[in-house]
Amino acid sequence: MGIASSQQNNCTAGKPMIEKKIFANGFEYLHVSNQSAEAEIALQGAHLFHYRRHGDSPLLWLSSLSHFEHGKAIRGGIPICWPWFGKHSSNPNLPQHGFARTAIWEHVETKEKDDSTTEITLQLKETPESLSLWPHSFCLRLQIIVSETLQLRLITTNCDSDNFVITSALHSYFGVSDIRNVRVSGLDQTPFLDTLTMQREVQDGDIRINQEIDRVYQGVANSLELSEDNRRILIQNEGSQSSVVWNPWIEKSRGMSDFNNDGYQNMLCIETANAMEDERLLAPGATHTLGVIIS
Ligand code: BG6
Numbered sequence: 001m002g003i004a005s006s007q008q009n010n011c012t013a014g015k016p017m018i019e020k021k022i023f024a025n026g027f028e029y030l031h032v033s034n035q036s037a038e039a040e041i042a043l044q045g046a047h048l049f050h051y052r053r054h055g056d057s058p059l060l061w062l063s064s065l066s067h068f069e070h071g072k073a074i075r076g077g078i079p080i081c082w083p084w085f086g087k088h089s090s091n092p093n094l095p096q097h098g099f100a101r102t103a104i105w106e107h108v109e110t111k112e113k114d115d116s117t118t119e120i121t122l123q124l125k126e127t128p129e130s131l132s133l134w135p136h137s138f139c140l141r142l143q144i145i146v147s148e149t150l151q152l153r154l155i156t157t158n159c160d161s162d163n164f165v166i167t168s169a170l171h172s173y174f175g176v177s178d179i180r181n182v183r184v185s186g187l188d189q190t191p192f193l194d195t196l197t198m199q200r201e202v203q204d205g206d207i208r209i210n211q212e213i214d215r216v217y218q219g220v221a222n223s224l225e226l227s228e229d230n231r232r233i234l235i236q237n238e239g240s241q242s243s244v245v246w247n248p249w250i251e252k253s254r255g256m257s258d259f260n261n262d263g264y265q266n267m268l269c270i271e272t273a274n275a276m277e278d279e280r281l282l283a284p285g286a287t288h289t290l291g292v293i294i295s
Helices: 128-133 249-254
Strands: 003-009 017-023 028-033 037-042 047-053 106-114 117-125 138-146 150-158 164-166 168-170 173-175 183-185 191-194 199-202 213-218 223-228 231-238 242-247 267-274 280-282 287-294
Touching (some): 037 138, 150 168, 223 267
Antiparallel strands (some): 028 037, 150 287, 173 267, 191 199, 213 242, 242 267
């Protein structure tokens, strides 16, 4: 899609740079670049859809059929699932994975800590529309640190006069060369719910993928590793005891209009979550942080 206009802040040759860009349909995003990496973040959903360390290939998978359109979640990158993960627990008509990924967030702060480290903060607060879906006042902040590592911290504050419960996820789509060569370690002996069969099982060894997978692991340790050939990605979670591992494989890929038919071969979601039993109850004024450092 063509870029209609672009507004540059703080641009000096060789120095960190943030540019606000707009697709021809009005869809806005930030282009961040510094001496270690570059990233792109849509204001819809505070959705980071590209990150690449200079000299490396992109870290995250992004479907070439993805919509960059208001009201439709981007397929790839790191969608923010909030204030519920997956289907709503009591109302199937509410949007899957909550409303934060299709809401328009505000870019509230940029900190250029040094030439190689840029911190961007985006914020979402309740609106009449959010209150019609979820009747609570909240302040949600996403801090993204673009540096040699990629760091995200999703900070929920309860601004209501009642408790509320959230489930959520940083729904990372990792790009891989060939899904059949991928190994996920760090979950050996971890219990999981297989949401395809609704059976509860326990992981035995590393995860290898040769068919559809959709699992919610519980009691997850802080560090997971995705590896293939000579590449290793370390995923360090904060404020999370659950992880979701998802690959739609052949049939489900074909059933999604924004997913390339063979896209399943080049992606794997490993999601840093507060899902199912790992839901969080926040009292008025309380804050919870769900974070990930990817290196
Ligand atoms: C995963 C879920 O987190 O997200 C899957 O475990 C789901 O069940 C997938 O299919 C994609 O969801 P969506 O709403 O982005 O198509």
